[in-house]
Amino acid sequence: MADSQTAPLEPITAADGTPLKKKLAQALFRSRVRAVSLVVPLFAFVMASFVIPIFALMWQGVYNDRFSSHMPNLTEQLTMWDGLTEPNEIMYGALVADLTTARANRTIGRVATRVNQEYPGTRSLFTSTARKAKKLKPPFKESVIKTNKKWDNIEVWQAMKITSQDLTPGFYATALDGRYTVDQGFVRQDENRQIYVKLFWRTMLISATVMGLCLLLGYPVAYLLATLPLRTSNLLMIMVLLPFWTSLLVRTTAWIAILQSQGVINDLMVYIGITADDARFSLIYNMTGTIIAMTHILLPFMILPLYSVMKTIPPSYMRAARSLGATPTMAFIKVYMPQTIPGIGAGGLLVFILAIGYYITPALVGGQDGQLISNMIAYHMQKSLNWSLAAALGGILLAGVLVLYWAYDKVIGIDNMKLG
Amino acid sequence: MFNAKNAEGQSFEMVWDGQIYDLDLWVIPKGSKNKEAALDFVAFSTATEQLAAQASWISYGPARASSEARIGTFHSDDSINMAVHMPTAAGNFKNALQNDFEFWADNADQLNERFNAWLSK
Missing domain, CATH: 1.10.3720.10 (MetI-like)
Known part of the structure; x- marks a missing residue:
């Protein structure tokens, strides 16, 4: 390949006149590219079918935006709420507004399922109130509680506050036989529910x-x-x-x-x-x-x-x-x-x-x-x-x-x- | 079960106490082209006579109380009086519970979890 019968001080060149060093680097680079390109399909396959899905699913374990993405107004109110005082009229108003849009967009089921995971027995509370939400008149606190008195229960609101946080330790708490609460943090689940x-x-x-x-x-x-x-x-x-x-x-x-x-x-x-x-x-x-x-x-x-x-x-x-x-x-x-x-x-x-x-x-x-x-x-x-x-x-x-x-x-x- | 017991002669006995029953429904999709015909069919199929006739083919209780008196014998065997095999027969229906969808929508996850916890004890 090398034709190096030239003067000793000049750089050694290949047959086509390029310096040998450069030529060698090119050849090595090509072989390296070839080696890498052989691995690329497997690498891409592993990334797409293994690494990315695993991380995407792991992410779901701590991140769930079902509530906040479908109930934006209420989420804003719940973030400001301390979780212990009586829910106020503005919060009830936000609830009615969000229930109305969620019902119109047919996303109320997702919201209800999400809250039901946190506080069982509330799924129908959301779906049934959402059906009536459009017709509710202010003052909203009174009219909402009139549709179902469960809305007066602060635990429902606390559960909503927890589900409104996208980044939540709640699922890991459940996976460790516990519950994540607004006021006490991590609480052990009842004896007969630990599994x-x-x-x-x-x-x-x-x-x-x-x-x-x-x-x-x-x-x-x-x-x-x-x-x-x-x-x-x-x-x-x-x-x-x-x-x-x-x-x-x-x-x-x-x-x-x-x-x-x-x-x-x-x-x-x-x-x-x-x-x-x-x-x-x-x-x-x-x-x-x-x-x-x-x-x-x-x-x-x-x-x-x-x-x-x-x-x-x-x-x-x-x-x-x-x-x-x-x-x-x-x-x-x-x-x-x-x-x-x-x-x-x-x-x-x-x-x-x-x-x-x-x-x-x-x-x-x-x-x-x-x-x-x-x-x-x-x-x-x-x-x-x-x-x-x-x-x-x-x-x-x-x-x-x-x-x-x-x-x-x-x-x-x-x-x-x-x-x- | 009815078939296994009466047609095949297996030694089963129905326990009606605490039975959970469910209602079957007809639905007409919104904007249906043949709404009138569909309504006619629903009226026909849920009439006293038709519900009683259905009972001679399968041991499903008629949804109308008025059908009860007209229930005849099994379609392939005249010796079987279908009326006593109905879940809705007076003696069978004493302690019946209707399946409540709303209850299960609210509590299925929680109860399944408790059931699993109990199973693994």
Whole structure:
């Protein structure tokens, strides 16, 4: 490429006369552009389908402008109101004006739903008063209360004040079994309404149990895979991978067939005589079912990283330990196990993070006490349509995972992780 | 349920105590071209005779009390007297509760949440 038979002081030039240095920089730049442009589609895809939606939804957990965007006049009044004194005539006037426009624009339903989330039992109060709002005459305070005496209740106004704030801690308060109030800030919810905190703990507990069981069951399998002769280990590998390739739904429903009270295991137990016919084990539609099915489904995620790490451990280390006088158990614990820690860490983290967000399996086999927080998030996304609360619950879950990830990094070190 | 019990002979028994009933409605869209014909149809289909006739096909209670006396037998089986299978029959309707949309619009979210909390106990 270079034709550099020129005088030594002149810059070296390429065939077309441009300095070689510039030419080289151009060539490097081109190859870099080519490399980046190969990554661009994936990057754009991840941004558009993953990063942006996640942040947009997380934002909904703290930001909800349903009320303020449809009730502008009242929002202005509520911002000035201290939340404790009796609502005045101007506020009632703003309420009537906004209800009238919201009714005309058909947005009253959204406003009513939003306030109803904060103060249940008020949805019809808004929709029915909005129907009459056009005909109401001043003094508005009197005429509004005449349509429904709930408007005289200061708690309704306090709930409106809270919903009129676009940036609100209310959904996170609900997600932590509390309520955000004007006068007292965060208040714990009644005992019989507390649910989310318990579900978070249960999710953590079940995920940790599943992770522990996967490690317990997967470690020996991975060890066999790594140490057996190729012929046998290949067969074993296929047995690990086959269920891995089978649809999640098929495996979950298979567990239903096996575990249900008229299922394979219970029938066998009754036949052998371990249990009476009328005292069959309840192995499914409870926490046991969730743990069994999830352990089975997540097992390959533990075995594969363990296997890939064990495969790289030279067998001569164990032999060396034995020849230096260690018992087989000693050699295994002192020499072999420490070398598999990157695999344990990778498999454990993978299984735990997958388990924490598991949805289909607990939904199918969880029954009452096997439901995880993800089922509640799905409920608020699909049924109650309280997306902000779902976002808050998801945000807490994400924060929990990040904290665990950070703790893992501190204890074992993320560089130490090996996935394959 | 009626079909399973009477046509298929399953051993079910209806418990009418505390039944929650709902009314079906006819709606004519605003600006409809055939409003007159629609009104005629509504008048026809909700008349005493027609509501009583409907009861011989399915165990849905007639919305008119005057239909009650005219309810006959099941369309495919003369031995079944439909009147006693009506949710609106005098003996069945004692402790009935009408489904209240407004109540559920106001309280569904809150009650579902409490129900979920109770379930997870």
